[in-house]
Amino acid sequence: FIKLVLMDEFCRLSGVFAAMGIFVETAIPKNCPVLLTDYPKQIDYEGIKKEVQVETVYYIPGYPVEKKEVASYIYEYLKEKNLINEIEKYELHKFEVKVQSLERTFIDKVFALCDYKIENDITNHARHIYDLYKLYPIVKINDNFTELLKDVREKRSKHAKCFSAQVGENVNGHLKDIKEQDIYKKDYETNTTQILAYKENVPYKEAITVLDKIIESNLFIEKESIKDMIKDAKEKSEKQVIKNVIKNKDLML
Numbered sequence: 001f002i003k004l005v006l007m008d009e010f011c012r013l014s015g016v017f018a019a020m021g022i023f024v025e026t027a028i029p030k031n032c033p034v035l036l037t038d039y040p041k042q043i044d045y046e047g048i049k050k051e052v053q054v055e056t057v058y059y060i061p062g063y064p065v066e067k068k069e070v071a072s073y074i075y076e077y078l079k080e081k082n083l084i085n086e087i088e089k090y091e092l093h094k095f096e097v098k099v100q101s102l103e104r105t106f107i108d109k110v111f112a113l114c115d116y117k118i119e120n121d122i123t124n125h126a127r128h129i130y131d132l133y134k135l136y137p138i139v140k141i142n143d144n145f146t147e148l149l150k151d152v153r154e155k156r157s158k159h160a161k162c163f164s165a166q167v168g169e170n171v172n173g174h175l176k177d178i179k180e181q182d183i184y185k186k187d188y189e190t191n192t193t194q195i196l197a198y199k200e201n202v203p204y205k206e207a208i209t210v211l212d213k214i215i216e217s218n219l220f221i222e223k224e225s226i227k228d229m230i231k232d233a234k235e236k237s238e239k240q241v242i243k244n245v246i247k248n249k250d251l252m253l
Contacts, residue, residue, distance in 0.1 A: 048195055049124075060155055060162075062100045064148070069094050103145050106135045107152050110220060114164035114174040117183055126188035126204075127195075133202060133210040141219070149219060171220035179211045 035054040071094040078086050087093060109128040116125045139145070156165035164171055178184060188204045196202070214220065 059159060060152075062104070064101045064104060065098045066101055067096050068099050070097055071095075102135055103139050103148055104152065106132065106139045107149050109135070110171065110175070110214060111153075111156060111162065111164050113178060113184075114169075114171055115162060117174055117178055118163040119161075122184055123187055124191055126184035126192045129184055129188060129204075129207050129210065130192055130196070130202060132214070133207040136210050136213060141217070146219070153222075167222075172215045172218070175211045175215050175220075179208055182208075 036051040037054065038050075039052055041050075072092060075087060075092045075094065078084075078092065109132050113125065113128045113132075116122060153165045156162035157167065163169065164174055185204055185208075188207070193201055193204075
């Protein structure tokens, strides 16, 4: 079973799918570029999607790109058992794929968490908290990261659904709300933990601490916001000095 969620392509592809004996569902929204395909299931958890979602287009380019070598679990098993002939026979060798950098993925996930929070769409998105928790220790925070973040924010801001990348949006404020209000806690404990391997299962209380680290880094604060913070800090400092002078004027005399 395949649900083709792209009406503009239906007329062109329905004949192809019919020839393959595949049913194509037509009662679907227009111009939504996604393929939903069914698959055999051995387990049934609420947190595991019933269909594989294949996004056929993108509205924000994926970059920077790196080449990584990947292999199947079958390859790893056969290699461990030294069954090299089987690997050769079924062409199960490792192969290279182009993937988006960890730094870009990290940036996208921070914005995504905030966007879903703003839109009040909080189901099945707590996984981003787990991903950020795992990514934070290994992403390279340097000048290149800062420049990439600036560029990604600018590109995301051109799309109406990318709420948190818009000028004036307080990403740190959204992250603080997410943590203090436990906005994704139920989703994390109900759905995210269900799809994690036992040894990789991180409790919500631990995973959510990554938001504190992101907030404290001030990476997602726009430059203008930083200038305003410095200005406010100076003004507060000056006011405090004046207050202290007034308070201790008699002693000073």
